[in-house]
Amino acid sequence: MVAEIYDILVVGGGPAGLAAGIYGSRSRLKTAILQKGKPGGQAATTQELENYPGFSRGTTGPALMEAMAEHAKSFGTEILREEVIDLELEEEIKIVKTKSGAEYRSKAVILAPGAEPRSLNIKGERVLRGKGVSYCATCDADFFEDLDVVVVGNGDAAVEEAMYLTKFAESVTIIVIHDEGVLDCNKASAEHAFANPKIKWVWNSVLEEIKGDGLVESVMIKNIKTGEISEMETNGVFFFVGTVPKTEILKGKVELSEQGYVITNDLMETSVPGVYAAGDARVKYLRQVITAASDGAVAAVAAEKYLAEEEGFKDQVLHAQEPVLVAFWAPQIEESIAAVSKLEKAVSELAGKVKLVKIDTYRNQRVAKRYGVTEIPTVVFFKNGEKVDAIKGSFSTEEVAEKINLI
Template structure:
């Protein structure tokens, strides 16, 4: 039986593993189908402290993994199909492997950005297609950018990107936006933002150096055209990776794990959540890493018999 299991190897999970390993808690980390998380699909990371010249996303995650290994973290590649959190030790069900039992569990499985599922999209992530304006907006200074989406996230990203881009075009398949009135007003009053509503993205157009345009279909006329652009930001939401929990952990309406404010504690004693799986507001590598540290400290105190909170039923 394991003392602790960490699910996920993004910045949150690996930071938790580093802290737990240094505290002699023998963390056992399960890597899912995307080791390293979303940062492995990012090129230059320029906003993670400690790297004045920036660092490639995959390199940053590889360094974190090596650091966790250095202190004795054990890694296992596999697919988690379910968990039994009804009693301790908790059981983790693995595809094609025996169940794993653990005294404590840290959930850091992240959230997956929703994609358009159109030709040219996936293969150009990191080559002009992005799902994070805060992460990648700086690289498009003085460029033309398209933001796809009609909700609050899309309006927020479009407004943010005008700090860098020469022009931001919002493309939305409906004739009306879904964003709140205040977010719509902010975007519509921004002179750098243009609008292409009632247009459905059909294909990402790219050349040798990356994205060059977005092919769209006018929903009213059926005609297709290509909007020239240097970058496409897909802002149609995220899906937290929590389906394997089968409702055993309290989540909000969007499916994100609920934690006691100021901690990583869930409604089940001994189960903690960190990173994007419980954060739909910031979604940054540094905030994920910080919450991974919190989860490790909360978990360590729990295993040592300290009360990390009153296990309130309010969650």
């Protein structure tokens, strides 16, 4: 039995993966999302969600993610409960392997495994997450208006986010492991923070425990020099000690940054043709539900164009019965426009013995790169799906005719 081949397989069912599913299925592509648990990812654990456009103070993370999942399914997206453990991405047909032993095949893959805040595993941190414990000031700062909060971390992100929190909170106490006045952030951010009257400091200390009955009520702070533990009342705890991308299985598969995030271009293309990445697991400036959904939409549209180009090239060139001339041109290069006219004339004189296919390299750089096209215009000669010759730069009609006679 021949294994089913999808047009697009999405690894991860958070907002990026769900948006990719919506756009993929709506383009009439056979699309499936592989998700370890319930769809929604990290967003599904955010109880209050106030900054997603169109839902002013009126939705929750779980509700929005459920709506997105239903939206994807309404267009035909399959959402499969599978944990991905390995991928084979180099060939034309990609293979995604899961913990259940199943193997899924697809022409394109969108990687959306997400990322998670780095946890310090402090007592009370996990149980009070979303109940006063937060990892995102942009998401949650306004819940703490006129309240007191604690910030854990002293790098650039921690200090900048603490400054943002002062727009809402009554006071922001930053717990710093270093001696007084020593921070890991840049000097400018440190100066601004020291000058902010709403920011307080606890030096030479670490957070030992977060306490509260249903909501954060206080924290236990340990002085690392004296060993003394003291209790401080607070309404919230913000951790800014970095995020961890869920890309362990992608090592050696696609190009990753030093921090383990997937490197993409603006089309969400990774270093491997036909493989895209979206959401928090990729290198990006802002990690929010809205930017993840945007990534997913871009990735799915780019994948749809990729598949159309690949299928078109196979049908017109690689599977053609007659020899094929492929003219690589670009509308902004006048010489290439004239070259196409010459080719059209040469092919018309051969009365169907050869076929001409024109590829605009401005729109399709992938095929040009695959066949080593570095100069425009370039003509590549194909026979039985194989490249047999090429002419780079200027040429005459006679030169083209001579090449055609040789193949």
